[in-house]
Amino acid sequence: xxxxxxxxxxxxxxxxxxxxxxxxxxxxxxGRTVVTGIGVVAPCGLGAEAYWKALLAGESGIxxxxxxxxxxxxxxxxxEIRDFDAxxxxxxxxxxxxxxxxRYAVVAADWALADAGVAQEAGETxxxxxxxxxxxxxxxxxxxxxxxxHREFRKLWDEGPEYVSVYESFAWFYAVNTGQISIRNKMRxxxxxxxxxxxxxxxxxxxxxxxxRRGTPLVVSxxxxxxxxxxxYSAQLAGGRVTTATDPARAYLxxxxxxxxxxxxxxxxxxxxxDADSARERGAGTVYGEIAGYAATFDPPPGSERPPGxxxxxxxALADAGLEPADIGIVYADxxxxxxxxxxxxxxxxxxxxxxxxxxxxxxxxxxxxxxxxGPADLAAALFTLRDGVAPATAHTTDVPDDYGxxxxxxxxxxxxxxxxxxxxxxxxxxxxxxxxxxx
Amino acid sequence: MAQMTLEELRDTLVACxxxxxxxxxxxxxxxxxxxxxxxxxLALMESAARIERAYGISLPEEATSEADTPRALLxxxxxxxxxxx
Numbered sequence: 439x440x441x442x443x444x445x446x447x448x449x450x451x452x453x454x455x456x457x458x459x460x461x462x463x464x465x466x467x468x469g470r471t472v473v474t475g476i477g478v479v480a481p482c483g484l485g486a487e488a489y490w491k492a493l494l495a496g497e498s499g500i501x502x503x504x505x506x507x508x509x510x511x512x513x514x515x516x517x518e519i520r521d522f523d524a525x526x527x528x529x530x531x532x533x534x535x536x537x538x539x540x541r542y543a544v545v546a547a548d549w550a551l552a553d554a555g556v557a558q559e560a561g562e563t564x565x566x567x568x569x570x571x572x573x574x575x576x577x578x579x580x581x582x583x584x585x586x587x588h589r590e591f592r593k594l595w596d597e598g599p600e601y602v603s604v605y606e607s608f609a610w611f612y613a614v615n616t617g618q619i620s621i622r623n624k625m626r627x628x629x630x631x632x633x634x635x636x637x638x639x640x641x642x643x644x645x646x647x648x649x650x651r652r653g654t655p656l657v658v659s660x661x662x663x664x665x666x667x668x669x670x671y672s673a674q675l676a677g678g679r680v681t682t683a684t685d686p687a688r689a690y691l692x693x694x695x696x697x698x699x700x701x702x703x704x705x706x707x708x709x710x711x712x713d714a715d716s717a718r719e720r721g722a723g724t725v726y727g728e729i730a731g732y733a734a735t736f737d738p739p740p741g742s743e744r745p746p747g748x749x750x751x752x753x754x755a756l757a758d759a760g761l762e763p764a765d766i767g768i769v770y771a772d773x774x775x776x777x778x779x780x781x782x783x784x785x786x787x788x789x790x791x792x793x794x795x796x797x798x799x800x801x802x803x804x805x806x807x808x809x810x811x812x813g814p815a816d817l818a819a820a821l822f823t824l825r826d827g828v829a830p831a832t833a834h835t836t837d838v839p840d841d842y843g844x845x846x847x848x849x850x851x852x853x854x855x856x857x858x859x860x861x862x863x864x865x866x867x868x869x870x871x872x873x874x875x876x877x878x
Numbered sequence: 879m880a881q882m883t884l885e886e887l888r889d890t891l892v893a894c895x896x897x898x899x900x901x902x903x904x905x906x907x908x909x910x911x912x913x914x915x916x917x918x919x920l921a922l923m924e925s926a927a928r929i930e931r932a933y934g935i936s937l938p939e940e941a942t943s944e945a946d947t948p949r950a951l952l953x954x955x956x957x958x959x960x961x962x963x
Contacts, residue, residue, distance in 0.1 A: 530896030531916065534924070600931060604924045 468714050471647040471729045472878065474722040475554025475710030476818045477546035479662065480811075481517035481703055482804045485549060489707075489815070490822045493801040493830035494851050500686040500701050500806055505666045513675050513682050515689050516666055517703025517806025535605040536618065537583030539664040539704070542811075543615035544622060546708035547575075547658050551623060554710035555723050556656070567720050574627035574654045575620045576646045577708070578638035578661035580809040580865070583610040584670030591669075619658055619708075627654040635865025636772075637734065639706060639813035640873050644732035646711040655716035660817075661810035662706030674702045677866065679776055687834055690807075692773035692800050693780045693846055694835040700775045703802070706811015707818045726821040730858065731759025731874035737867075747870040748772070749786035752860060755872035759858070763791045766874070767856020768829045768847075770816040772864040773800030779864070784842035793843030797854060800846075803833040813863035817873060820859035824877040829854045882933065882955045884908060887948055890928050895921035908949040919943065922951075933959055 476486040481499025483489035492499075502508065503516040524533060524541045532544065551557075556568075586609040593601040608614050613631035620629055628649050632641045639661030646659030665674060674680055681699035683689040690701040711729060712722065733754030735747030756763065769791075772783055787798060801819055802812055823829045828851050838846050857877040864870050888903050897903055898916035907915060912922060926942050929935075935958045945951040 529899055530892070531898055533896055534894060535920075600927055604920050604927065607920075 469651055470714035471650045472712055472714045472717055473709050473726040473729065473821060473875070474712050474717050474724060475550040475552070475556070476707065476726060476821065477549030477551075477553065478705070478707045478815060478818055479519065479522065479542040479546045480705040480707075480805050480808070480815055481519050484519070484522060486553065486707075486818055490819065493804060493819055494828065496804065496831060496833050498686060498804045498833060499703070500689065500804070503666060503671065506668050508671075511671070511675065513680050514684060515681070515686055515701045516671070517701055517705075517808070518666060519705055532618070534603070535609060537586035537609050537614075537664070539579060539581070539583060539585075539662050540609070540615050540618055542664060542705055543577060543579075543662040543708060544618050546660065546662060546706065547619045547623070550658065550660075550708045550710045553724070554712075555721070556710065568656055570624045570626040572627055572655045573623070573625035574646075574649050574657045575616045575625050575629040576632065576642045576649060576657055576659045577615045577619065578632045578634065578642040578810040579612055579615055579663050580633065580635050580638055581663050581665040581670065582612050583614065584665035584673070585667040586610060588667040588669040615662065623658070625658065627657070628652070634734070634810075634869045634871065635867065636807065636809050636812060637863040637865035637869035637871040639810040640732070640817070640861065640863045640871035641734055642810075643709065643711065643729060643814060643817060643873060644734065644871065647729045647732060650711060650713050655713045657711045658708060659711050660706060660708035660814035662708070663809035663811045664704035665702075666704055671702070679774070679866075681775070689834075690775055690803050691835045692771070692775040692803065692832065693784065693838045693842060693844060694775075695837045695839055697775040697777050697780055701806040703806025703808040703812070705805065705815070706808050707814035709814060709817065725878040727824050727875045727877050729873060730876040731755040731757070731761065732872070733758055734869070734871045737870065746782050746786070747868070748783060748862065748864060749789055751870040751872040752786065752790055752862060755860065755874045759874040759876065761858055761874060763796070765856065765858045766791070766796055766860045768820065768823050768854045768859045769796055769798045770820050770859065770861040771798050771800045772862045773802060773832070774864065781842065783862070783864075784844050788843040794845040797829060797845050797847055797852060799829050800832040800835075801830040803835065813861060813871065813873075816861045816863070817875060820861050820875050823854055823859055824857065824875065827853055827855070880933070881959060882929070882952055884948060884952065887952060890925050890932075891915075891917060891921070894924040894928050909947050911946050912948070913946070929955055935959060935962060
């Protein structure tokens with residue numbers, strides 16, 4: 439497991455000398471890292487374009503949780519994916535050994551690679567023209583394989599240890615999504631799994647960029663989460679930040695006076711992150727944008743007089759991108775929907791951009807918080823915002839305190855100018871991460 | 879005690895570890911190495927545990943991991959079930 443890096447180490451310089459790749463690996467030259475493929479698995483849409491259309495249309499994936507009987511539970515809502523049949527997307531060989539979260543990750547990676555024009559099982563003769571050691575995988579999950587593990591624990595207690603699946607040995611594991619994507623697509627380049635609670639998905643993409651700059655031409659990166667079995671859902675409720683509201687349209691209300699916590703979601707996004715020159719050389723069809731800046735910070739300990747680290751993460755990501763606040767056309771907020779956290783985020787944004795200084799949105803109100811999947815899904819939406827010049831609204835929120843000084847996109851999508859977007863994510867116990875993406 | 883058939887072994891493998899798209903398990907696979915059938919050591923551990931429960935036997939770890947074809951595994955299983963009568 440890896441903690442977010444200190445600011446001093448986030449600005450990795452291009453360092454082709456450390457490339458462990460093969461002679462076929464072109465060394466990073468411009469140091470620019472671009473996104474060439476996007477796969478999204480989300481409660482409001484399967485596939486990147488379906489997800490984006492749903493965000494713009496304000497179609498919500500938040501409903502009563504259907505995976506088990508929630509009567510007697512203090513909360514009952516979830517951003518649940520209901521139309522995903524793993525058998526349609528994956529070989530039967532993978533089903534006995536994968537948690538639902540891993541199925542989402544592997545399928546989102548398939549979609550992202552198809553979008554990027556990289557053949558599955560590309561290998562040395564693949565369409566990408568990249569050797570197996572030229573491609574790495576860096577993913578994040580905050581929760582691991584809860585559903586799978588719950589089933590195996592039930593067998594352990596009810597039937598005995600000899601009934602527990604041998605696949606439990608890795609199906610629960612934080613690194614399993616990286617491993618399965620790597621195996622399925624024969625990607626043997628530098629790979630990693632990062633855990634940073636709900637900020638981890640952005641950290642994974644930040645580390646993917648670092649990996650590209652060190653000489654690996656292509657890295658599959660992002661995050662997913664899912665924990666909607668009774669144990670996983672209970673664990674989320676125990677965290678104390680899940681709303682007990684029962685009306686799906688009045689439950690997850692970030693920045694609203696009525697904010698009462700979030701609705702948990704499942705899913706996330708996987709991106710294909712590439713060296714810009716290598717992508718051009720292999721003839722990548724679409725360049726969605728550049729991962730122009732990344733930074734991660736950690737909050738001071740409770741009781742400290744120092745401020746939370748979110749603003750510093752945003753400032754460092756901007757500096758890393760070589761941009762000023764005025765260059766940012768839209769901010770995708772973390773949007774905790776816990777009043778003191780909303781206030782802290784509003785204060786960070788006000789401090790950096792000035793009161794009402796930049797449009798801010800949180801379309802994760804349509805999916806629930808997808809934990810490590812939330813940041814990468816927001817990144818996907820931010821890239822689409824730069825492409826289409828429009829930002830989806832923050833659904834359901836209506837009544838934002840004036841002293842937040844937030845120009846929150848409410849009600850309807852808004853036309854957005856600017857060639858750069860800032861995406862923020864916070865994780866419990868102090869994680870802050872920020873990524874700046876720019877239009878190609 | 880009942881002898882395990884190739885059909886039963888096939889069903890056990892599929893239930894425990896699925897089947898590959900490129901492999902025809904319905905053919906004559908008795909002497910095809912598990913590796914070629916797409917079953918790795920974990921798939922075989924999972925299947926062995928299922929066989930142990932179904933037949934009420936204990937499969938020695940080393941001999942099981944050395945059984946690299948369906949015929950070898952069936953001989954091992956059926957040798958144990960026969961001697962357990």
